[in-house]
Amino acid sequence: MSQAELEGQTLPRPRRRKDQEGWWQKHGISLVAVLVFLGLWQLSGLFLNPILLSTPVAVIRDWFQIALNGYLFIGLLEGFREMLIGLFFGVVVGITVGILMGRYQALDRILSPYVNFFNATPLIVIIPLVIIWIGITVNARIFLVFMITLWPMLLNTVSGIKNVPKGYMEVGQAFGFSERELIRKVAIPAAVPYILAGARVAAGLSIIGMIVGEMEISFFGLGMMLSTYGASFQTGHFFAVVLTSSIFGIVNVSILKWIQRRWFPWIAGTAGQNT
Amino acid sequence: MLSIRHVSKVFDTKDREVLALHDVNLDIEEGEFISFVGPSGCGKTTLLRIIDGLTEPSEGEVIFNGQVLSGVSREMGFVFQDINLLPWRSVVENVEIGLEARGVEKSERRRQALEALRMVGLEQVADVPPYTLSGGMQQRVGVARALAIRPKVLLMDEPFGHLDNFTRETLQIEVAKLWQQLKTTIIFVTHDVDEAIFLSTRIALFHSNPGRLAKVLEVDLPHPRWEFNVRADERAIAMREYILDYLGVRKDVMV
Ligand SMILES: Nc1ncnc2c1ncn2[C@@H]1O[C@H](COP(=O)(O)OP(=O)(O)OP(=O)(O)O)[C@@H](O)[C@H]1O
Ligand SMILES: [Mg+2]
Numbered sequence: 001m002s003q004a005e006l007e008g009q010t011l012p013r014p015r016r017r018k019d020q021e022g023w024w025q026k027h028g029i030s031l032v033a034v035l036v037f038l039g040l041w042q043l044s045g046l047f048l049n050p051i052l053l054s055t056p057v058a059v060i061r062d063w064f065q066i067a068l069n070g071y072l073f074i075g076l077l078e079g080f081r082e083m084l085i086g087l088f089f090g091v092v093v094g095i096t097v098g099i100l101m102g103r104y105q106a107l108d109r110i111l112s113p114y115v116n117f118f119n120a121t122p123l124i125v126i127i128p129l130v131i132i133w134i135g136i137t138v139n140a141r142i143f144l145v146f147m148i149t150l151w152p153m154l155l156n157t158v159s160g161i162k163n164v165p166k167g168y169m170e171v172g173q174a175f176g177f178s179e180r181e182l183i184r185k186v187a188i189p190a191a192v193p194y195i196l197a198g199a200r201v202a203a204g205l206s207i208i209g210m211i212v213g214e215m216e217i218s219f220f221g222l223g224m225m226l227s228t229y230g231a232s233f234q235t236g237h238f239f240a241v242v243l244t245s246s247i248f249g250i251v252n253v254s255i256l257k258w259i260q261r262r263w264f265p266w267i268a269g270t271a272g273q274n275t
Numbered sequence: 276m277l278s279i280r281h282v283s284k285v286f287d288t289k290d291r292e293v294l295a296l297h298d299v300n301l302d303i304e305e306g307e308f309i310s311f312v313g314p315s316g317c318g319k320t321t322l323l324r325i326i327d328g329l330t331e332p333s334e335g336e337v338i339f340n341g342q343v344l345s346g347v348s349r350e351m352g353f354v355f356q357d358i359n360l361l362p363w364r365s366v367v368e369n370v371e372i373g374l375e376a377r378g379v380e381k382s383e384r385r386r387q388a389l390e391a392l393r394m395v396g397l398e399q400v401a402d403v404p405p406y407t408l409s410g411g412m413q414q415r416v417g418v419a420r421a422l423a424i425r426p427k428v429l430l431m432d433e434p435f436g437h438l439d440n441f442t443r444e445t446l447q448i449e450v451a452k453l454w455q456q457l458k459t460t461i462i463f464v465t466h467d468v469d470e471a472i473f474l475s476t477r478i479a480l481f482h483s484n485p486g487r488l489a490k491v492l493e494v495d496l497p498h499p500r501w502e503f504n505v506r507a508d509e510r511a512i513a514m515r516e517y518i519l520d521y522l523g524v525r526k527d528v529m530v
Contacts, residue, residue: 167359174329174353175424176376185375189363266362270406 054235063240066225072244075221082138083210086145090202093146094153095195101154102161102191103183119151127216141213141220148209149202156198160191193267196260203252207245276460277303277326277428282335284321294485295321299335301479301488303462308454310463310471310478314522318486319464320356323430326462327351339428349377352421354431358413360405366416367392367401373424391423392416394453411442418450428460436466447473448501455499468518472496473505480521490521 038056045055054062066072101108101115126147134140164187172186214223222241229238260267284296296318303309311319324330326337328347337344352373360369370388379387392398395415405413414434421429431450435443451474454461465471471478475494482489496510497503505511 165359167355167357168361170329171355171359171361171372173347174327175373175420176347176349181376186361189361192363264363266404266406269404270362
């Protein structure tokens, strides 16, 4: 037997556990837990009034019903468009103003009382005011989404810019970047993790804004369906709509995660390092 | 060529006032390799930053080729102790920073950055993200980044302080070779007396409280120094003993 073969036998390769961990090892326990939960829910249907909780099987059946007759998608599509417009403006304005506030202390001092005020106010309470200003229109719903997504986006961007590692800025300065280059080429890229975290919060809130707007400003889409099904004790349909909005939220977050992996691999690459 | 005249620096912090540097005067000639050595907190970094223009002196001035410096100098390259490579840029893009700030056109910038990386032996990792490199390699990139702008003066702040002994010695030899090849003036801050003796033509010794320049020594050893065992050389040994005594290291140690 050659030396290599001997070594091959006596020194088994160390198993790379983390990498080899399969799908089942990683997600098995979560899956089992979900199945147990669904099972219990289904069983509860045997002795509870279906108006209270409905059952998973009924929810799926009702979901297919409203999906196939088109209600769900018509409502979803229009609501989705409004949500995206509101979110878009929230993100753009939030990032822009956030960068300026993060970099220029005077502006930060002038604006932060208002920012903190709006951020602390549960914005559902401004709905009557929004209706007075804009009326019962699509624009009012867009504005609500904007108002709800703006503040987390703005505050996260401000923290991101304020927390740019000092060493990064010094490198830029020492090598001769102008103020504009410092912001564009150092501060903004360094703030991306915060900005993405803000976007994740804003994306979640935008769904809330959309649905609340559809329930409280003008009756429409998913919000209208929730109100109607709730009021008419169609709990199965109700949960089918809830399920749809959850899927919506999951898709949102997945898109943002994908953006981070695709365009900002360095965030994961430097995670846990000092800077 | 570089004149430090009556430079003092006071840091005003909330609870105290620190006299970081008191009346430093020093002339540095073109092509010199001068090291700043002294205890922690004696103002070495502060002086280096004042020379580069990153920090304003409270008093005094730095004169470079007949001109009083103001603002960050375009002709000096700074090698930071914490290298702080920007993680969203590849290695070569990090090296390009100084050239970018100077408005060098893109393909020319890439060419010069790759050349700087070649000087430190890293052109093969030009396109990888910097956080995938070892500490020693990152420090080399830091040197390349400063070299890329072809600085008249290279300022190095304890560049090898974080590294292990093997890597440090390798990099010391590389810096000595770069200096010989490029004939740049180098100002080098270090805690390590042997490192200073191995590299320098002169060594400036600093005292602390307040930080001040205490003495400047000539290192009277032949170049190139990687061709003989400097550490075992009698003159070098005598010099190390002298420096350690002078800085009071021996006195302060309790037995
Ligand atoms: N930005 C600052 N604000 C306030 N005090 C400062 C600042 N920078 C330096 N100092 C003070 O100035 C003195 C000199 O600091 P400096 O960093 O120049 O020392 P050093 O010789 O480089 O020390 P080390 O060898 O530990 O790096 C110290 O007392 C330090 O606390
Ligand atoms: Mg220092």
